[in-house]
Every structure is written in C-alpha cells, then in structure tokens.
Amino acid sequence: MVYPVIVVGGGPVGLVAAHALSRAGVDFLLLEGRPDIVFHAGSDLVLTNSGMRVLNQLALLEPLDKVSTDLDVMQRVDHQGRNIGDIDFLAYQKEFFGLAPRVLSRHDISAVFYDSLPGSIKSRLLPNKRVASLASNANGDGVVVTCRDGSVYEASLVIGADGAHSIVRQQMRELAVQHNATLPADSMPAPVNDEQPFLTTFRCLWLRFPSVSAIPVGTTSETHGPIATTQLFAAEDTTVLALYERLDTPTRDRIHYTQADQDSVAARWGNLLAAKGSDMTIAQAWAARTESGLVNLEEGVVENWSFDGRVVLTGDAAHKFTPSTGAGCNNGIVDIVALVNELYPILPSSASPDRPMPGKHEVASALQRYQSKRHGAVTAGCAYSGQVTKSSSWADWQSWLVDRYVLQFKFVQRRLALMGATRDTAKTPVFSFIEGVDRKGGSVPWIKQMKAPTVVKV
Template identity: 45%
Template structure:
C-alpha cells in the first residue's frame, strides 16, 4: 500500500508564514499557504529590523545578499529626551552586532522583505501560495485537518500551522479540531490573550534635504516616544503613545480624522537633530525636524494598537500549531517580534522534518500523538525565550515613554549609560549565540563574529569528503 506523503496547510503569508514556506520547501514537505490579503508581497506595514538571528536563518535559504542590498544597516542610536520641543542629553547606545555576531542588524521595508521571500521560492512553491483566502473554520478528519475558507473552498492536510498574526483565525478555531476537548470554545483561556497598553502611529516620508541616509534617532518623553530611521530615498518614523487604560478589546480601526488629531497632539515631537535649516542663508545652522513637518511629506501612514503577551498553549491535538505573532506578540520597540517568529519556524520545522523523515523511512504515517509531542517540545524550547523577549520589549517601551516615575529615572540615568548598555549587550550577545538554525539545510556559515554560534550550520557533506 502506498503511504500518502504529508501535506501542511500554512495560514498566513507574512514574513513568518513565508519563512515556513521556504523551510518546508527545503525539507521536501508538501504544503499550501493561505493568505487573506489580495497579494503576497503587497505594500502593507512599516519597516522591520532584521537582527542577526533572523538574518542567519534566512541566510540558509540564500537570501542574505538580497536582504543586505535592500536593507540599511542600523547605526548607533541617538537617544534623546524631549523638553520644550528640544532634543536634550543625547546619548549613543552602541550597536555591536556586526563584531559580536558577524553582521549588523538591518532595517528593511516589509514590502521589500516580502518580495525577497517571494522571489527566493522556486516556481513550484510559489504556485502553492494562495491569496484572498480568509479562514472560516477547522475540521479534524481521521488522518488530518481541513481548513475551510469564507469563499467556500477547503484545504486538507496532515496538520495546520497558524502564522496569521495577533488575532489568529487558527488560534480562534483550534479547539474545534481537538476531539478530546469536546468544545467549540477558543483554544486559549481567553479569546483575546494579548494586552494593549500602547498605540502606534507610523509614517514613511521622502528624505528631506539635510537628512542623511543612516540617521537613526529615538526621542523619549512623557507618555510618548519616537523611533526614526532614514534610508537612501525615504525615512520612516514610529510614535508610540500610552493609552489611558490597557485593554484586551479587539483592535480599533483608526480613521483619517484620528490620524490627523494624533499628529496635531504630537506634531511638536522632534525626530532628529541634524536637518539643515534652508532659511539660514549661511547654511551653517541646524533646525529640528518635527513629526508635524515630516507629516506634510508623508507617502504612507498607519495607525494601530500594539498588542503584547504570550499565549498559554500554542497547539491542539497534534493537528494545529502556532508560530510568530499568533503565539506571542512583542511591542516593536526592540525589533524582536519578526525575528523570534522566524526562530519559531526553525525549531518547529526541525522537529517536523525528523518526524516525517522517520515515518517515511518506516513506511508509516506520522501519528497524531507524535505530532502532539513535537508541538509540546517546540513550545517548551521557545516559551521562556519569547516570554523574556516580550517582557524586555514592553519594558523598553515603558521606559522610553516614562510610563511611571521610576521608568523615567531608569531611562535617563541607567540605560543612558554606555557602561550599563555595554554590559546588557554583552549578556544579550551570549543569549543570541545560542539561537538554533535549520539542522537539515547544509551550507557555509555566512554570519561569523567574536561570539561563536552554539548551533552550527551543517557543513556540506560533499566538501567534508574533499
């Protein structure tokens, strides 16, 4: 009797979902990817910071040169407080990722990263990416799971991977495929597991005279903080504002009027301190670039709530499992969310590759119990790391916006110290060095720094024999 090969239904075609597509392609595991948006590489969202852990994993797909070309390296950040519309007490936070790990973190637009991920897939895998597919439900079958869509189509697989964001449809419907639970309630104890304490207004604008590519600045102050970065042709800024009260309610859809009111409230916030003053006939003076001034040149904007937290249970019944924002959500302050989602994929697909390879060698189908055990091992391997990272990101946002009195003190007098920051970065470098990679993708190490990686990329067997 011929054993049917496994097939995985991936829900969500963002950077993490596309990483799943690449990993499954390399693992030789069939899949179909369902994306609710009209296209895979559409212009949605602002820029992302790709750190060494994410870049190293994507380098195993051969994508690092394209990402380095399309993105800009992160320079040292000028941290500044705000008072009377002025930048004060600038402090450089050293960024040592290039020397520590072999590459600098890079800022890249979400659209450019998505296009690189799309172009890097072989044509056969690209044909498995299906846009305009909104999920309406999940059903368990004798051998797997069926993912139902609102357009009446359905897709059957051995299992489903939910890479569909903070308000994951897979997470919402997971319990429906767990026959042992016997309930239609959402898989997690709460349908809305994330807490929203901040909202974010972001915009992209054309690079104005006096703005230098690579400029990167943060301004910290009461109730609001900014992050600003300038690339070759455009600049992007994010403004985080603390809400009056934290909430677990579904995200609010902000209108153009809400956006305009926000800019009116915070338009005085300075973004940088090196814009040339065109009104100065001598050309020697400088003038601050404010949020309001940059808004007049905006080419793209967005206004969203920022959820944060870690879901208690990432899988159900050996048939459904979550990765990325569907399992844990970070505030964007540290740029760690997408990178942690990519490492989720590394750990999960490493385990799936072993299970399906062993089953195939034995001429059997991977059992539901085997998959359930693998899902638990995956969550156990990742849970403490993402919980720590989520907490650090949230505290970074709280410190920068001076949420409470001690946060202001910590921000100005402790984390503004290069000595303290250097000690923190040294500790973080040790954590980073222990990050896993795909253990079934052979290749040469492209990311090498003074901190050796604990988990080496498998060296090509052919070169070992030479």
Template identity: 30%
Template sequence: MTQHPPPKVLISGAGLGGLLLAIILERACIPYHVFERASSVKPLGAALGLNANILPVFEQLGLLDELQKIAFPCVDLELRHEDLRSIGSIDISGFKEKAGYHTYIFHRPDLYDVLLSQIPSKNISFNKKLVSFEQDKDGVTIHTSDNETYKGDILVGADGAYSAVRRSLYEQMQKTDELPASDLEVFKVGYICMVGTTNPLDPEKYPVLKDTRCHFTTIIGEDRPHTWLTCSLPGNRISFIVAEQLDEKTAQEVAFRNSEWTPESNEKMISEVRNFAFKHARSRAEAKGEVLVLGDLIDQTRPELISKVFLEEKLFETWHHGRTVLIGDACHKMQPSAGQGAVNAMEDAVILANCLYDISGGKEPVTTERIAEAFRDYREQRYPHAKFQVENSKGMAKLLNGQTWTERLVRTVVYNLPTWLVSQKYLKQAGYRPQIMFLPTVPEPDDLEIYPQKPSKRYQEELAAKGQRFQRLKAKRMSVEYRID
C-alpha cells in the same frame, strides 16, 4: 521498502513567519500551500530590523545578499528630550565584529517582496480567508470565505495576533474542556502607535539620507504621554513611529478591540503629533535654525500608508493540538520595542520546519501521533525563549515609552552605559541563533557563546549513509538560561 509521502502543510497567513516557513519547506521538499486573506501585499508598517538571532538562516538560504540590498546597517541609537537635548546614545557599530552580523534596518514590505519572490506562485493563494477547519486522524480540512475547501495533513496558523486558526482551534478545545482558562484572556494593551514611511525625500534637505548607515533617533515627550522615533532607510526614505502611552481606563477599553496594521481614521492622532520636533543628524533646516517637525514627514507620506495599531502583548500556553500548530503572533504577541516580534515568528518557522523535516523521511507514515510529537518538540524548543522575549519586549517598551520618574531615570542610565557593558548584554542575547538543521550551518564567531540547538536525527542519518558527519561549526556552548537582567 515502502516509501511514505511527506505531510502536506497548509499555511494560513503570508506574513514574514509564514513565508519563511514556506521557503524552508520548499528546501526540505515538503509539500505546502500558503493561504493569505488579503488580495495583495499591502505596503504598511514602519521600519523593521533583523539581527544575529535570525540572519544566519538568511545566509543558509542564500538570501543575506538580497537582504543587504534593501537595508542599512544600524550604527547608533540616540535618545533625546522633547527640546532635542541629548539624553544619551548607544554605539552599536562594533557589534558585528563579535556577533557576526550588523543589525539591518529596512522597510517591512521590501523584505516581504524578497521572501515572496522565493515561493512559486502555484504554492500561494491570495483572497483566501480561513473561516473554519476540521481535523481528524486522517487529515485537516480548511474552509475559506469564498466557499472553497482544501485538504492537507498539517495546518499552520501563521495568521497574526487575531488568528482565525487559533480562534477555531480554541473553540474546538473548549468543547472538550482542554483549553487553559488563561488562553481566553484578552490581550494586554499599553500603547497606541502610529507608523509610516515617507516617499523618497530630498537628501539636500535631509543630509542623513546621504549616509548608507541607519541612524535611529528616539525623542521622549515632556509632560505628554508620547514617544516618537525616526530612522533612515534606503531609497531616501525616513520611517517614523509615534507611541502614546494609554492610561489604565483607556487601555481596558481598547483591550476588547481587534487591532491590525491597516489604515484607519488617523486624523486626530496626526493633528496631535504634527508639531512634534525631531532631529535626524544635521539637516539644512537645522543649520538655518529652523525646526523639523513630524508634520514634515507626514506630509511626504501617502495617507493610505499611515497606519495605527494598539500595541498588545500576550503569551499563549496552547500552541498546538492534533494536526494544527501556531507560530508568531498567533501564539506569542510581543511589544515591538525590542524588535523581536518578526524575529521570533521567523525563529518559530525555523524550528517548526526542523521538526517537520525529521518526521518526513519516508521510512514511517506521518501519523497524527508523530505530528503531535513533532509539535511538542517545537514548543519545547521555542516556548522558553518566546516567554523571555515577551518579558524583554515589555521591559524595552517601558524603557523607551515609560513616563514615570523611575522610568526616565532608568532610561538615562541605560543610554549612558559604557559601550562594553551594552555589548556584553547584546552578545548574550545574540547567542540564541537557531539554524536550519538539515542544511549546512553557518560558522559561528569564535568568541560568541551559542545556545545549544537540537540536531536533526534524520539529517545525521542521511550524512552517515554518505560517510559524512554533521558538525555545527562552533566550539563554545552556553547553558540554556532565560532571565531579564
């Protein structure tokens, strides 16, 4: 019997979604290459959190221990007025018992290093900015800014909100009148955000750093459109985020600008927020009656590592066409307030890899039609949840950053709900936890209802040939339903 080769996958973008996809393809023995436009890893961005929605995949890959080495488990979420009076707090320390995992908080570049270490250097190229591509029934060809050309069978656009792959794909589809008008609409912008992570600090001045658990503190500005939060990280560091709610006119003006996690002229915003007070457990300064301000953290952060970004959102309808497919921010840009942007990019990677695995068994050639079928399957599995999380993230942004009296009222109510009620809502969302369906699955907690996941037909056939049977170790299943409660 003729053995047909698996498709070669070209991945544009070495973000978290692109790297995780590469790692899973490596395990699936599907050839791939990652093209990253930057010349090296840039240590930008603030704290990032991963939870039960994606941590089973890290456990499947044997990377959970590596993640835990660079992270703190988050135990509480505290909310305060600008004068540091408490609004309320949410205790999440007990969620692990029912969800199976803590929410782990870490510095984004630290996770990047963990993922990058899993990819052979021959399979990733830096300084490779995609400028265009063509696709036909025989394959896909990409062109990079250094006048090089590369060929493959599948192109994955994992290159962020301002995806070059998406831009080129949509231009091609416009010519044949195949693109929905909504996909050409600009991003919706509601906030501008400044982020940074300090150099190692003195634990005597900031005793919270002596704790091996992450404490999240959010402060709501009074008579100002600002919200700022801080959280402790391994390595005696504190991450800070300042969000400014934009008025409608300003939001419309910035909606037409490209937005990326890069350093820029931050001086104006730094001067505006420098004297904002913050509370991070009890510090030596607070014990003396002094007030800690964001300027204390900014002065302990390298200027080139403070970045500013417009917080945007958009759910695209077109995720694939021909041999090209999008993942992550390239097809669903979310507000970061719910901590779901990176999580959903990685969930995309998991489901897409599962779909590619099923068409790569070698019994049949990987035709354009079979690739399109796999892409449709991927979108059908992921679109409803991505849509839910775009809306959920929008709601969380209003909860944490909104300045109207109704938003302030809702905020006070939510942060004073009974722990059991908060836990109930969290556990419902924790039930969405896709796994790699061609690797042994991680057992699920007994009392957690899990959203159903499509099994791998190829993997089931491979197990049957060995006299084995696939079983995801969980009895309870919940029906698929997405709504904002």
C-alpha cells in the same frame, strides 16, 4: 487530497515557513487572505542577528543586502529636543555577531522571500484564500480548512502564521473546547487558551516619508518622554517614523482606527522632533508622508501553541511584542526554525517518500518540544520589549531615571548588550537539516553550529 501541512498566512513568518518546508522536502499549501502575497503596505522592520543568521542559511541574506540599510548608533532626544545620550546596542550587535542590524520595508522583505522561492513552490502559495474556519476531519486525525470563498482544503497539520488576530488561534481554541466536551469525566482535557491573550497598552502611529538630506541614510533616532516615544529609521529612499503612545486604559479589544484618529495622534505630538540633529518635526514629517497607519501594539505570549498534533501557532499568532526592540518578526522566523527542525525527522518528505504520515500523538510530542524550545525565550523577549517601550515613554519615575540617566553610560549599555547577546542571541537555533556557513563572526560565538557543507572528493 490531504496535505501533510497547510500554512495559514503569507506574512514574513509564513513565507519563511514556505522556504523551510520546501528545503525539508515536505509537501504543503499556503493560504493567504490578501489578493497578493507581496503588497505595498506596512511599516519597516529591523532584522537582527538572530533572524539574519537563519535567513543566511536559507540563502536569503544576499538578496536582502540589496534592499536594506545598515544601522549603527541609536540617537536619542527628549520631547524638548535635548540630547539624552546615544545608545550603542545596534553597534554592539555587529561587534558581537558580525553583522549590523538592518532596516527594510515590509514590502521588500516579502518580495525577497517570495521571489526567492522556486517556481514549483510558488504555485503552492494561494492568495485570496482568507481562512474562515477549521474543523476536525471525519477520522479525527486531520483538519478541514474552509476559506471565505467556500473552498475547502484538508491537512494533517495546520501551521497558523496568520498574525496577531489569528483565525487559526481562535479556531484552535474552539476545537479544544469541542474536544473537551466529548471527553469522559476522568480524561485529561486539552488546554484551552484565553480568548483574548494579548493586552494593548500602547498604540503606534507610523508614517513613511521621502528621505531628506537633513536626516542621513542609516540614521536611527528616538524621542523619549512622558506618554509617547518615537523611533525613526532612515533608508535610501524613504524614512519611517513610528510613534508609540500609551493608551489611557489598557485593552484586550481589537480597535480599528480611522483617518481622524491618525490625524489627532499626529496633531497631538506634531511638535516633537523627528530626529536628533535635524529640525524636522513630526508635523512636517506627517505633512510629507506617503503612507501611514495607526495600530494597537498588542503584547503577550499565548499559553498553549498547539492542539492535538493537528494545529500549531507561530509568529505573531503565538506571541506579540511591542516593536521597540525590533524582535517580533525575528522571533517569528526563529519559531519556524525550531518547528521545522522537529517536523523534518517525522514527516514524509522528498528525501523519505515512503515514510508514512506519523500519528497525531507523535506530531503532538514534536509540537510540544517546539513550544518548550521557544516559549521561555519569547516570554523573556516580549517582557523586555514591553519594558523598553515603557521606559522610553517614562511610564514611572524609575523608568525615567534609568532611561534618562543610567542608560547613557556606555559601560551599562555594553553590559546589558553583552548579557542579551550571550544569554539569548548566541543560543538562536539554526536549521539542523540545511547545510550552511555563517557569513561573518563576531566576538560572541554561536552556541549552535550550522551543518557543514558536504565536501565532494574528486
């Protein structure tokens, strides 16, 4: 059987792709390398209005309400625990778009996304399928996907939602190189991406500990200073603290850290305050931890997001942000909106079962339109989040000056927040083929309106 679409990766972005394709009535298979789609691991995520609007359209916001905690003022101290002024960016989001950003665990977001899928769709999500390679099919109009367990699947289009170290991205590059080797000298070659498109300047030690009364639920607190900066989000049961530490030398290599590496980062910054207003230190939070991890924070945007109308990248496979602005996953979700809006009118679906699978040139044009709608926004977002990580860790005197003194003025905060809201967030696309109603508006109007629900006349 040749599937119209195979999604590789069942992380948050792959699961949103499953929802979107299912709502579009497009047949697909999703291959996830881990033994379970929903698993207990990973830090917390903040959902912002751009992601939440789309999730509301997919009817996922209501179940998310039950497992997430609203965030408001972001408190800030320096490495000595001195107040350096609160930031109202999160509160402005509520004022501008109606909803407070909220924090939840990766487990809970995956559980909501997975549990909300209809049973018939869940059976298309296959765990324990770690993709090992992609190859061109015999006709050159599709892709053969081989998993590490030897199973083989074929699709007209492969969507890579397999994270920062994406095998789909690596294999897409390989396919482009092979394709170019067979071309006559005067033909236009397929673009070939850099082998290591992301640069790591920071790494992140994150830890989860049982919430404590000294750090009330909903607290958002940051510690700023040279080389390292922290973010803490307190939810009902657990609190997550992430410490971003600048590396001595930026690297493009993947690094697997050991427990000893985690211990040494925790020890180095153990005396920092976990949150403003509490005397809990990172050392104490570390001692109370129930989960932790040390990961590189790769940054960058892949130049070409598709190959030959047959492979396309989304989410962290296409772009990697530092977590400081809570934007990586939200942008991945919006990628799926832009991509499936392009695919919906051309792929065969339950609404148009007689529509033939389009030729790869038609799909290639759709994939190009998808990239052109997203590339500029994610490039700007990625640069911004890198800048925020840099300035919170006082990378140079200009960053220190802005972070320590300029940002504390509320009119500066408001101006910056409003600029981001009108220039970026308000333009967030929505699914063109799904009816929906925005939950609540704010003072900044959305540019794209949702398809109004059909009124049934009786």
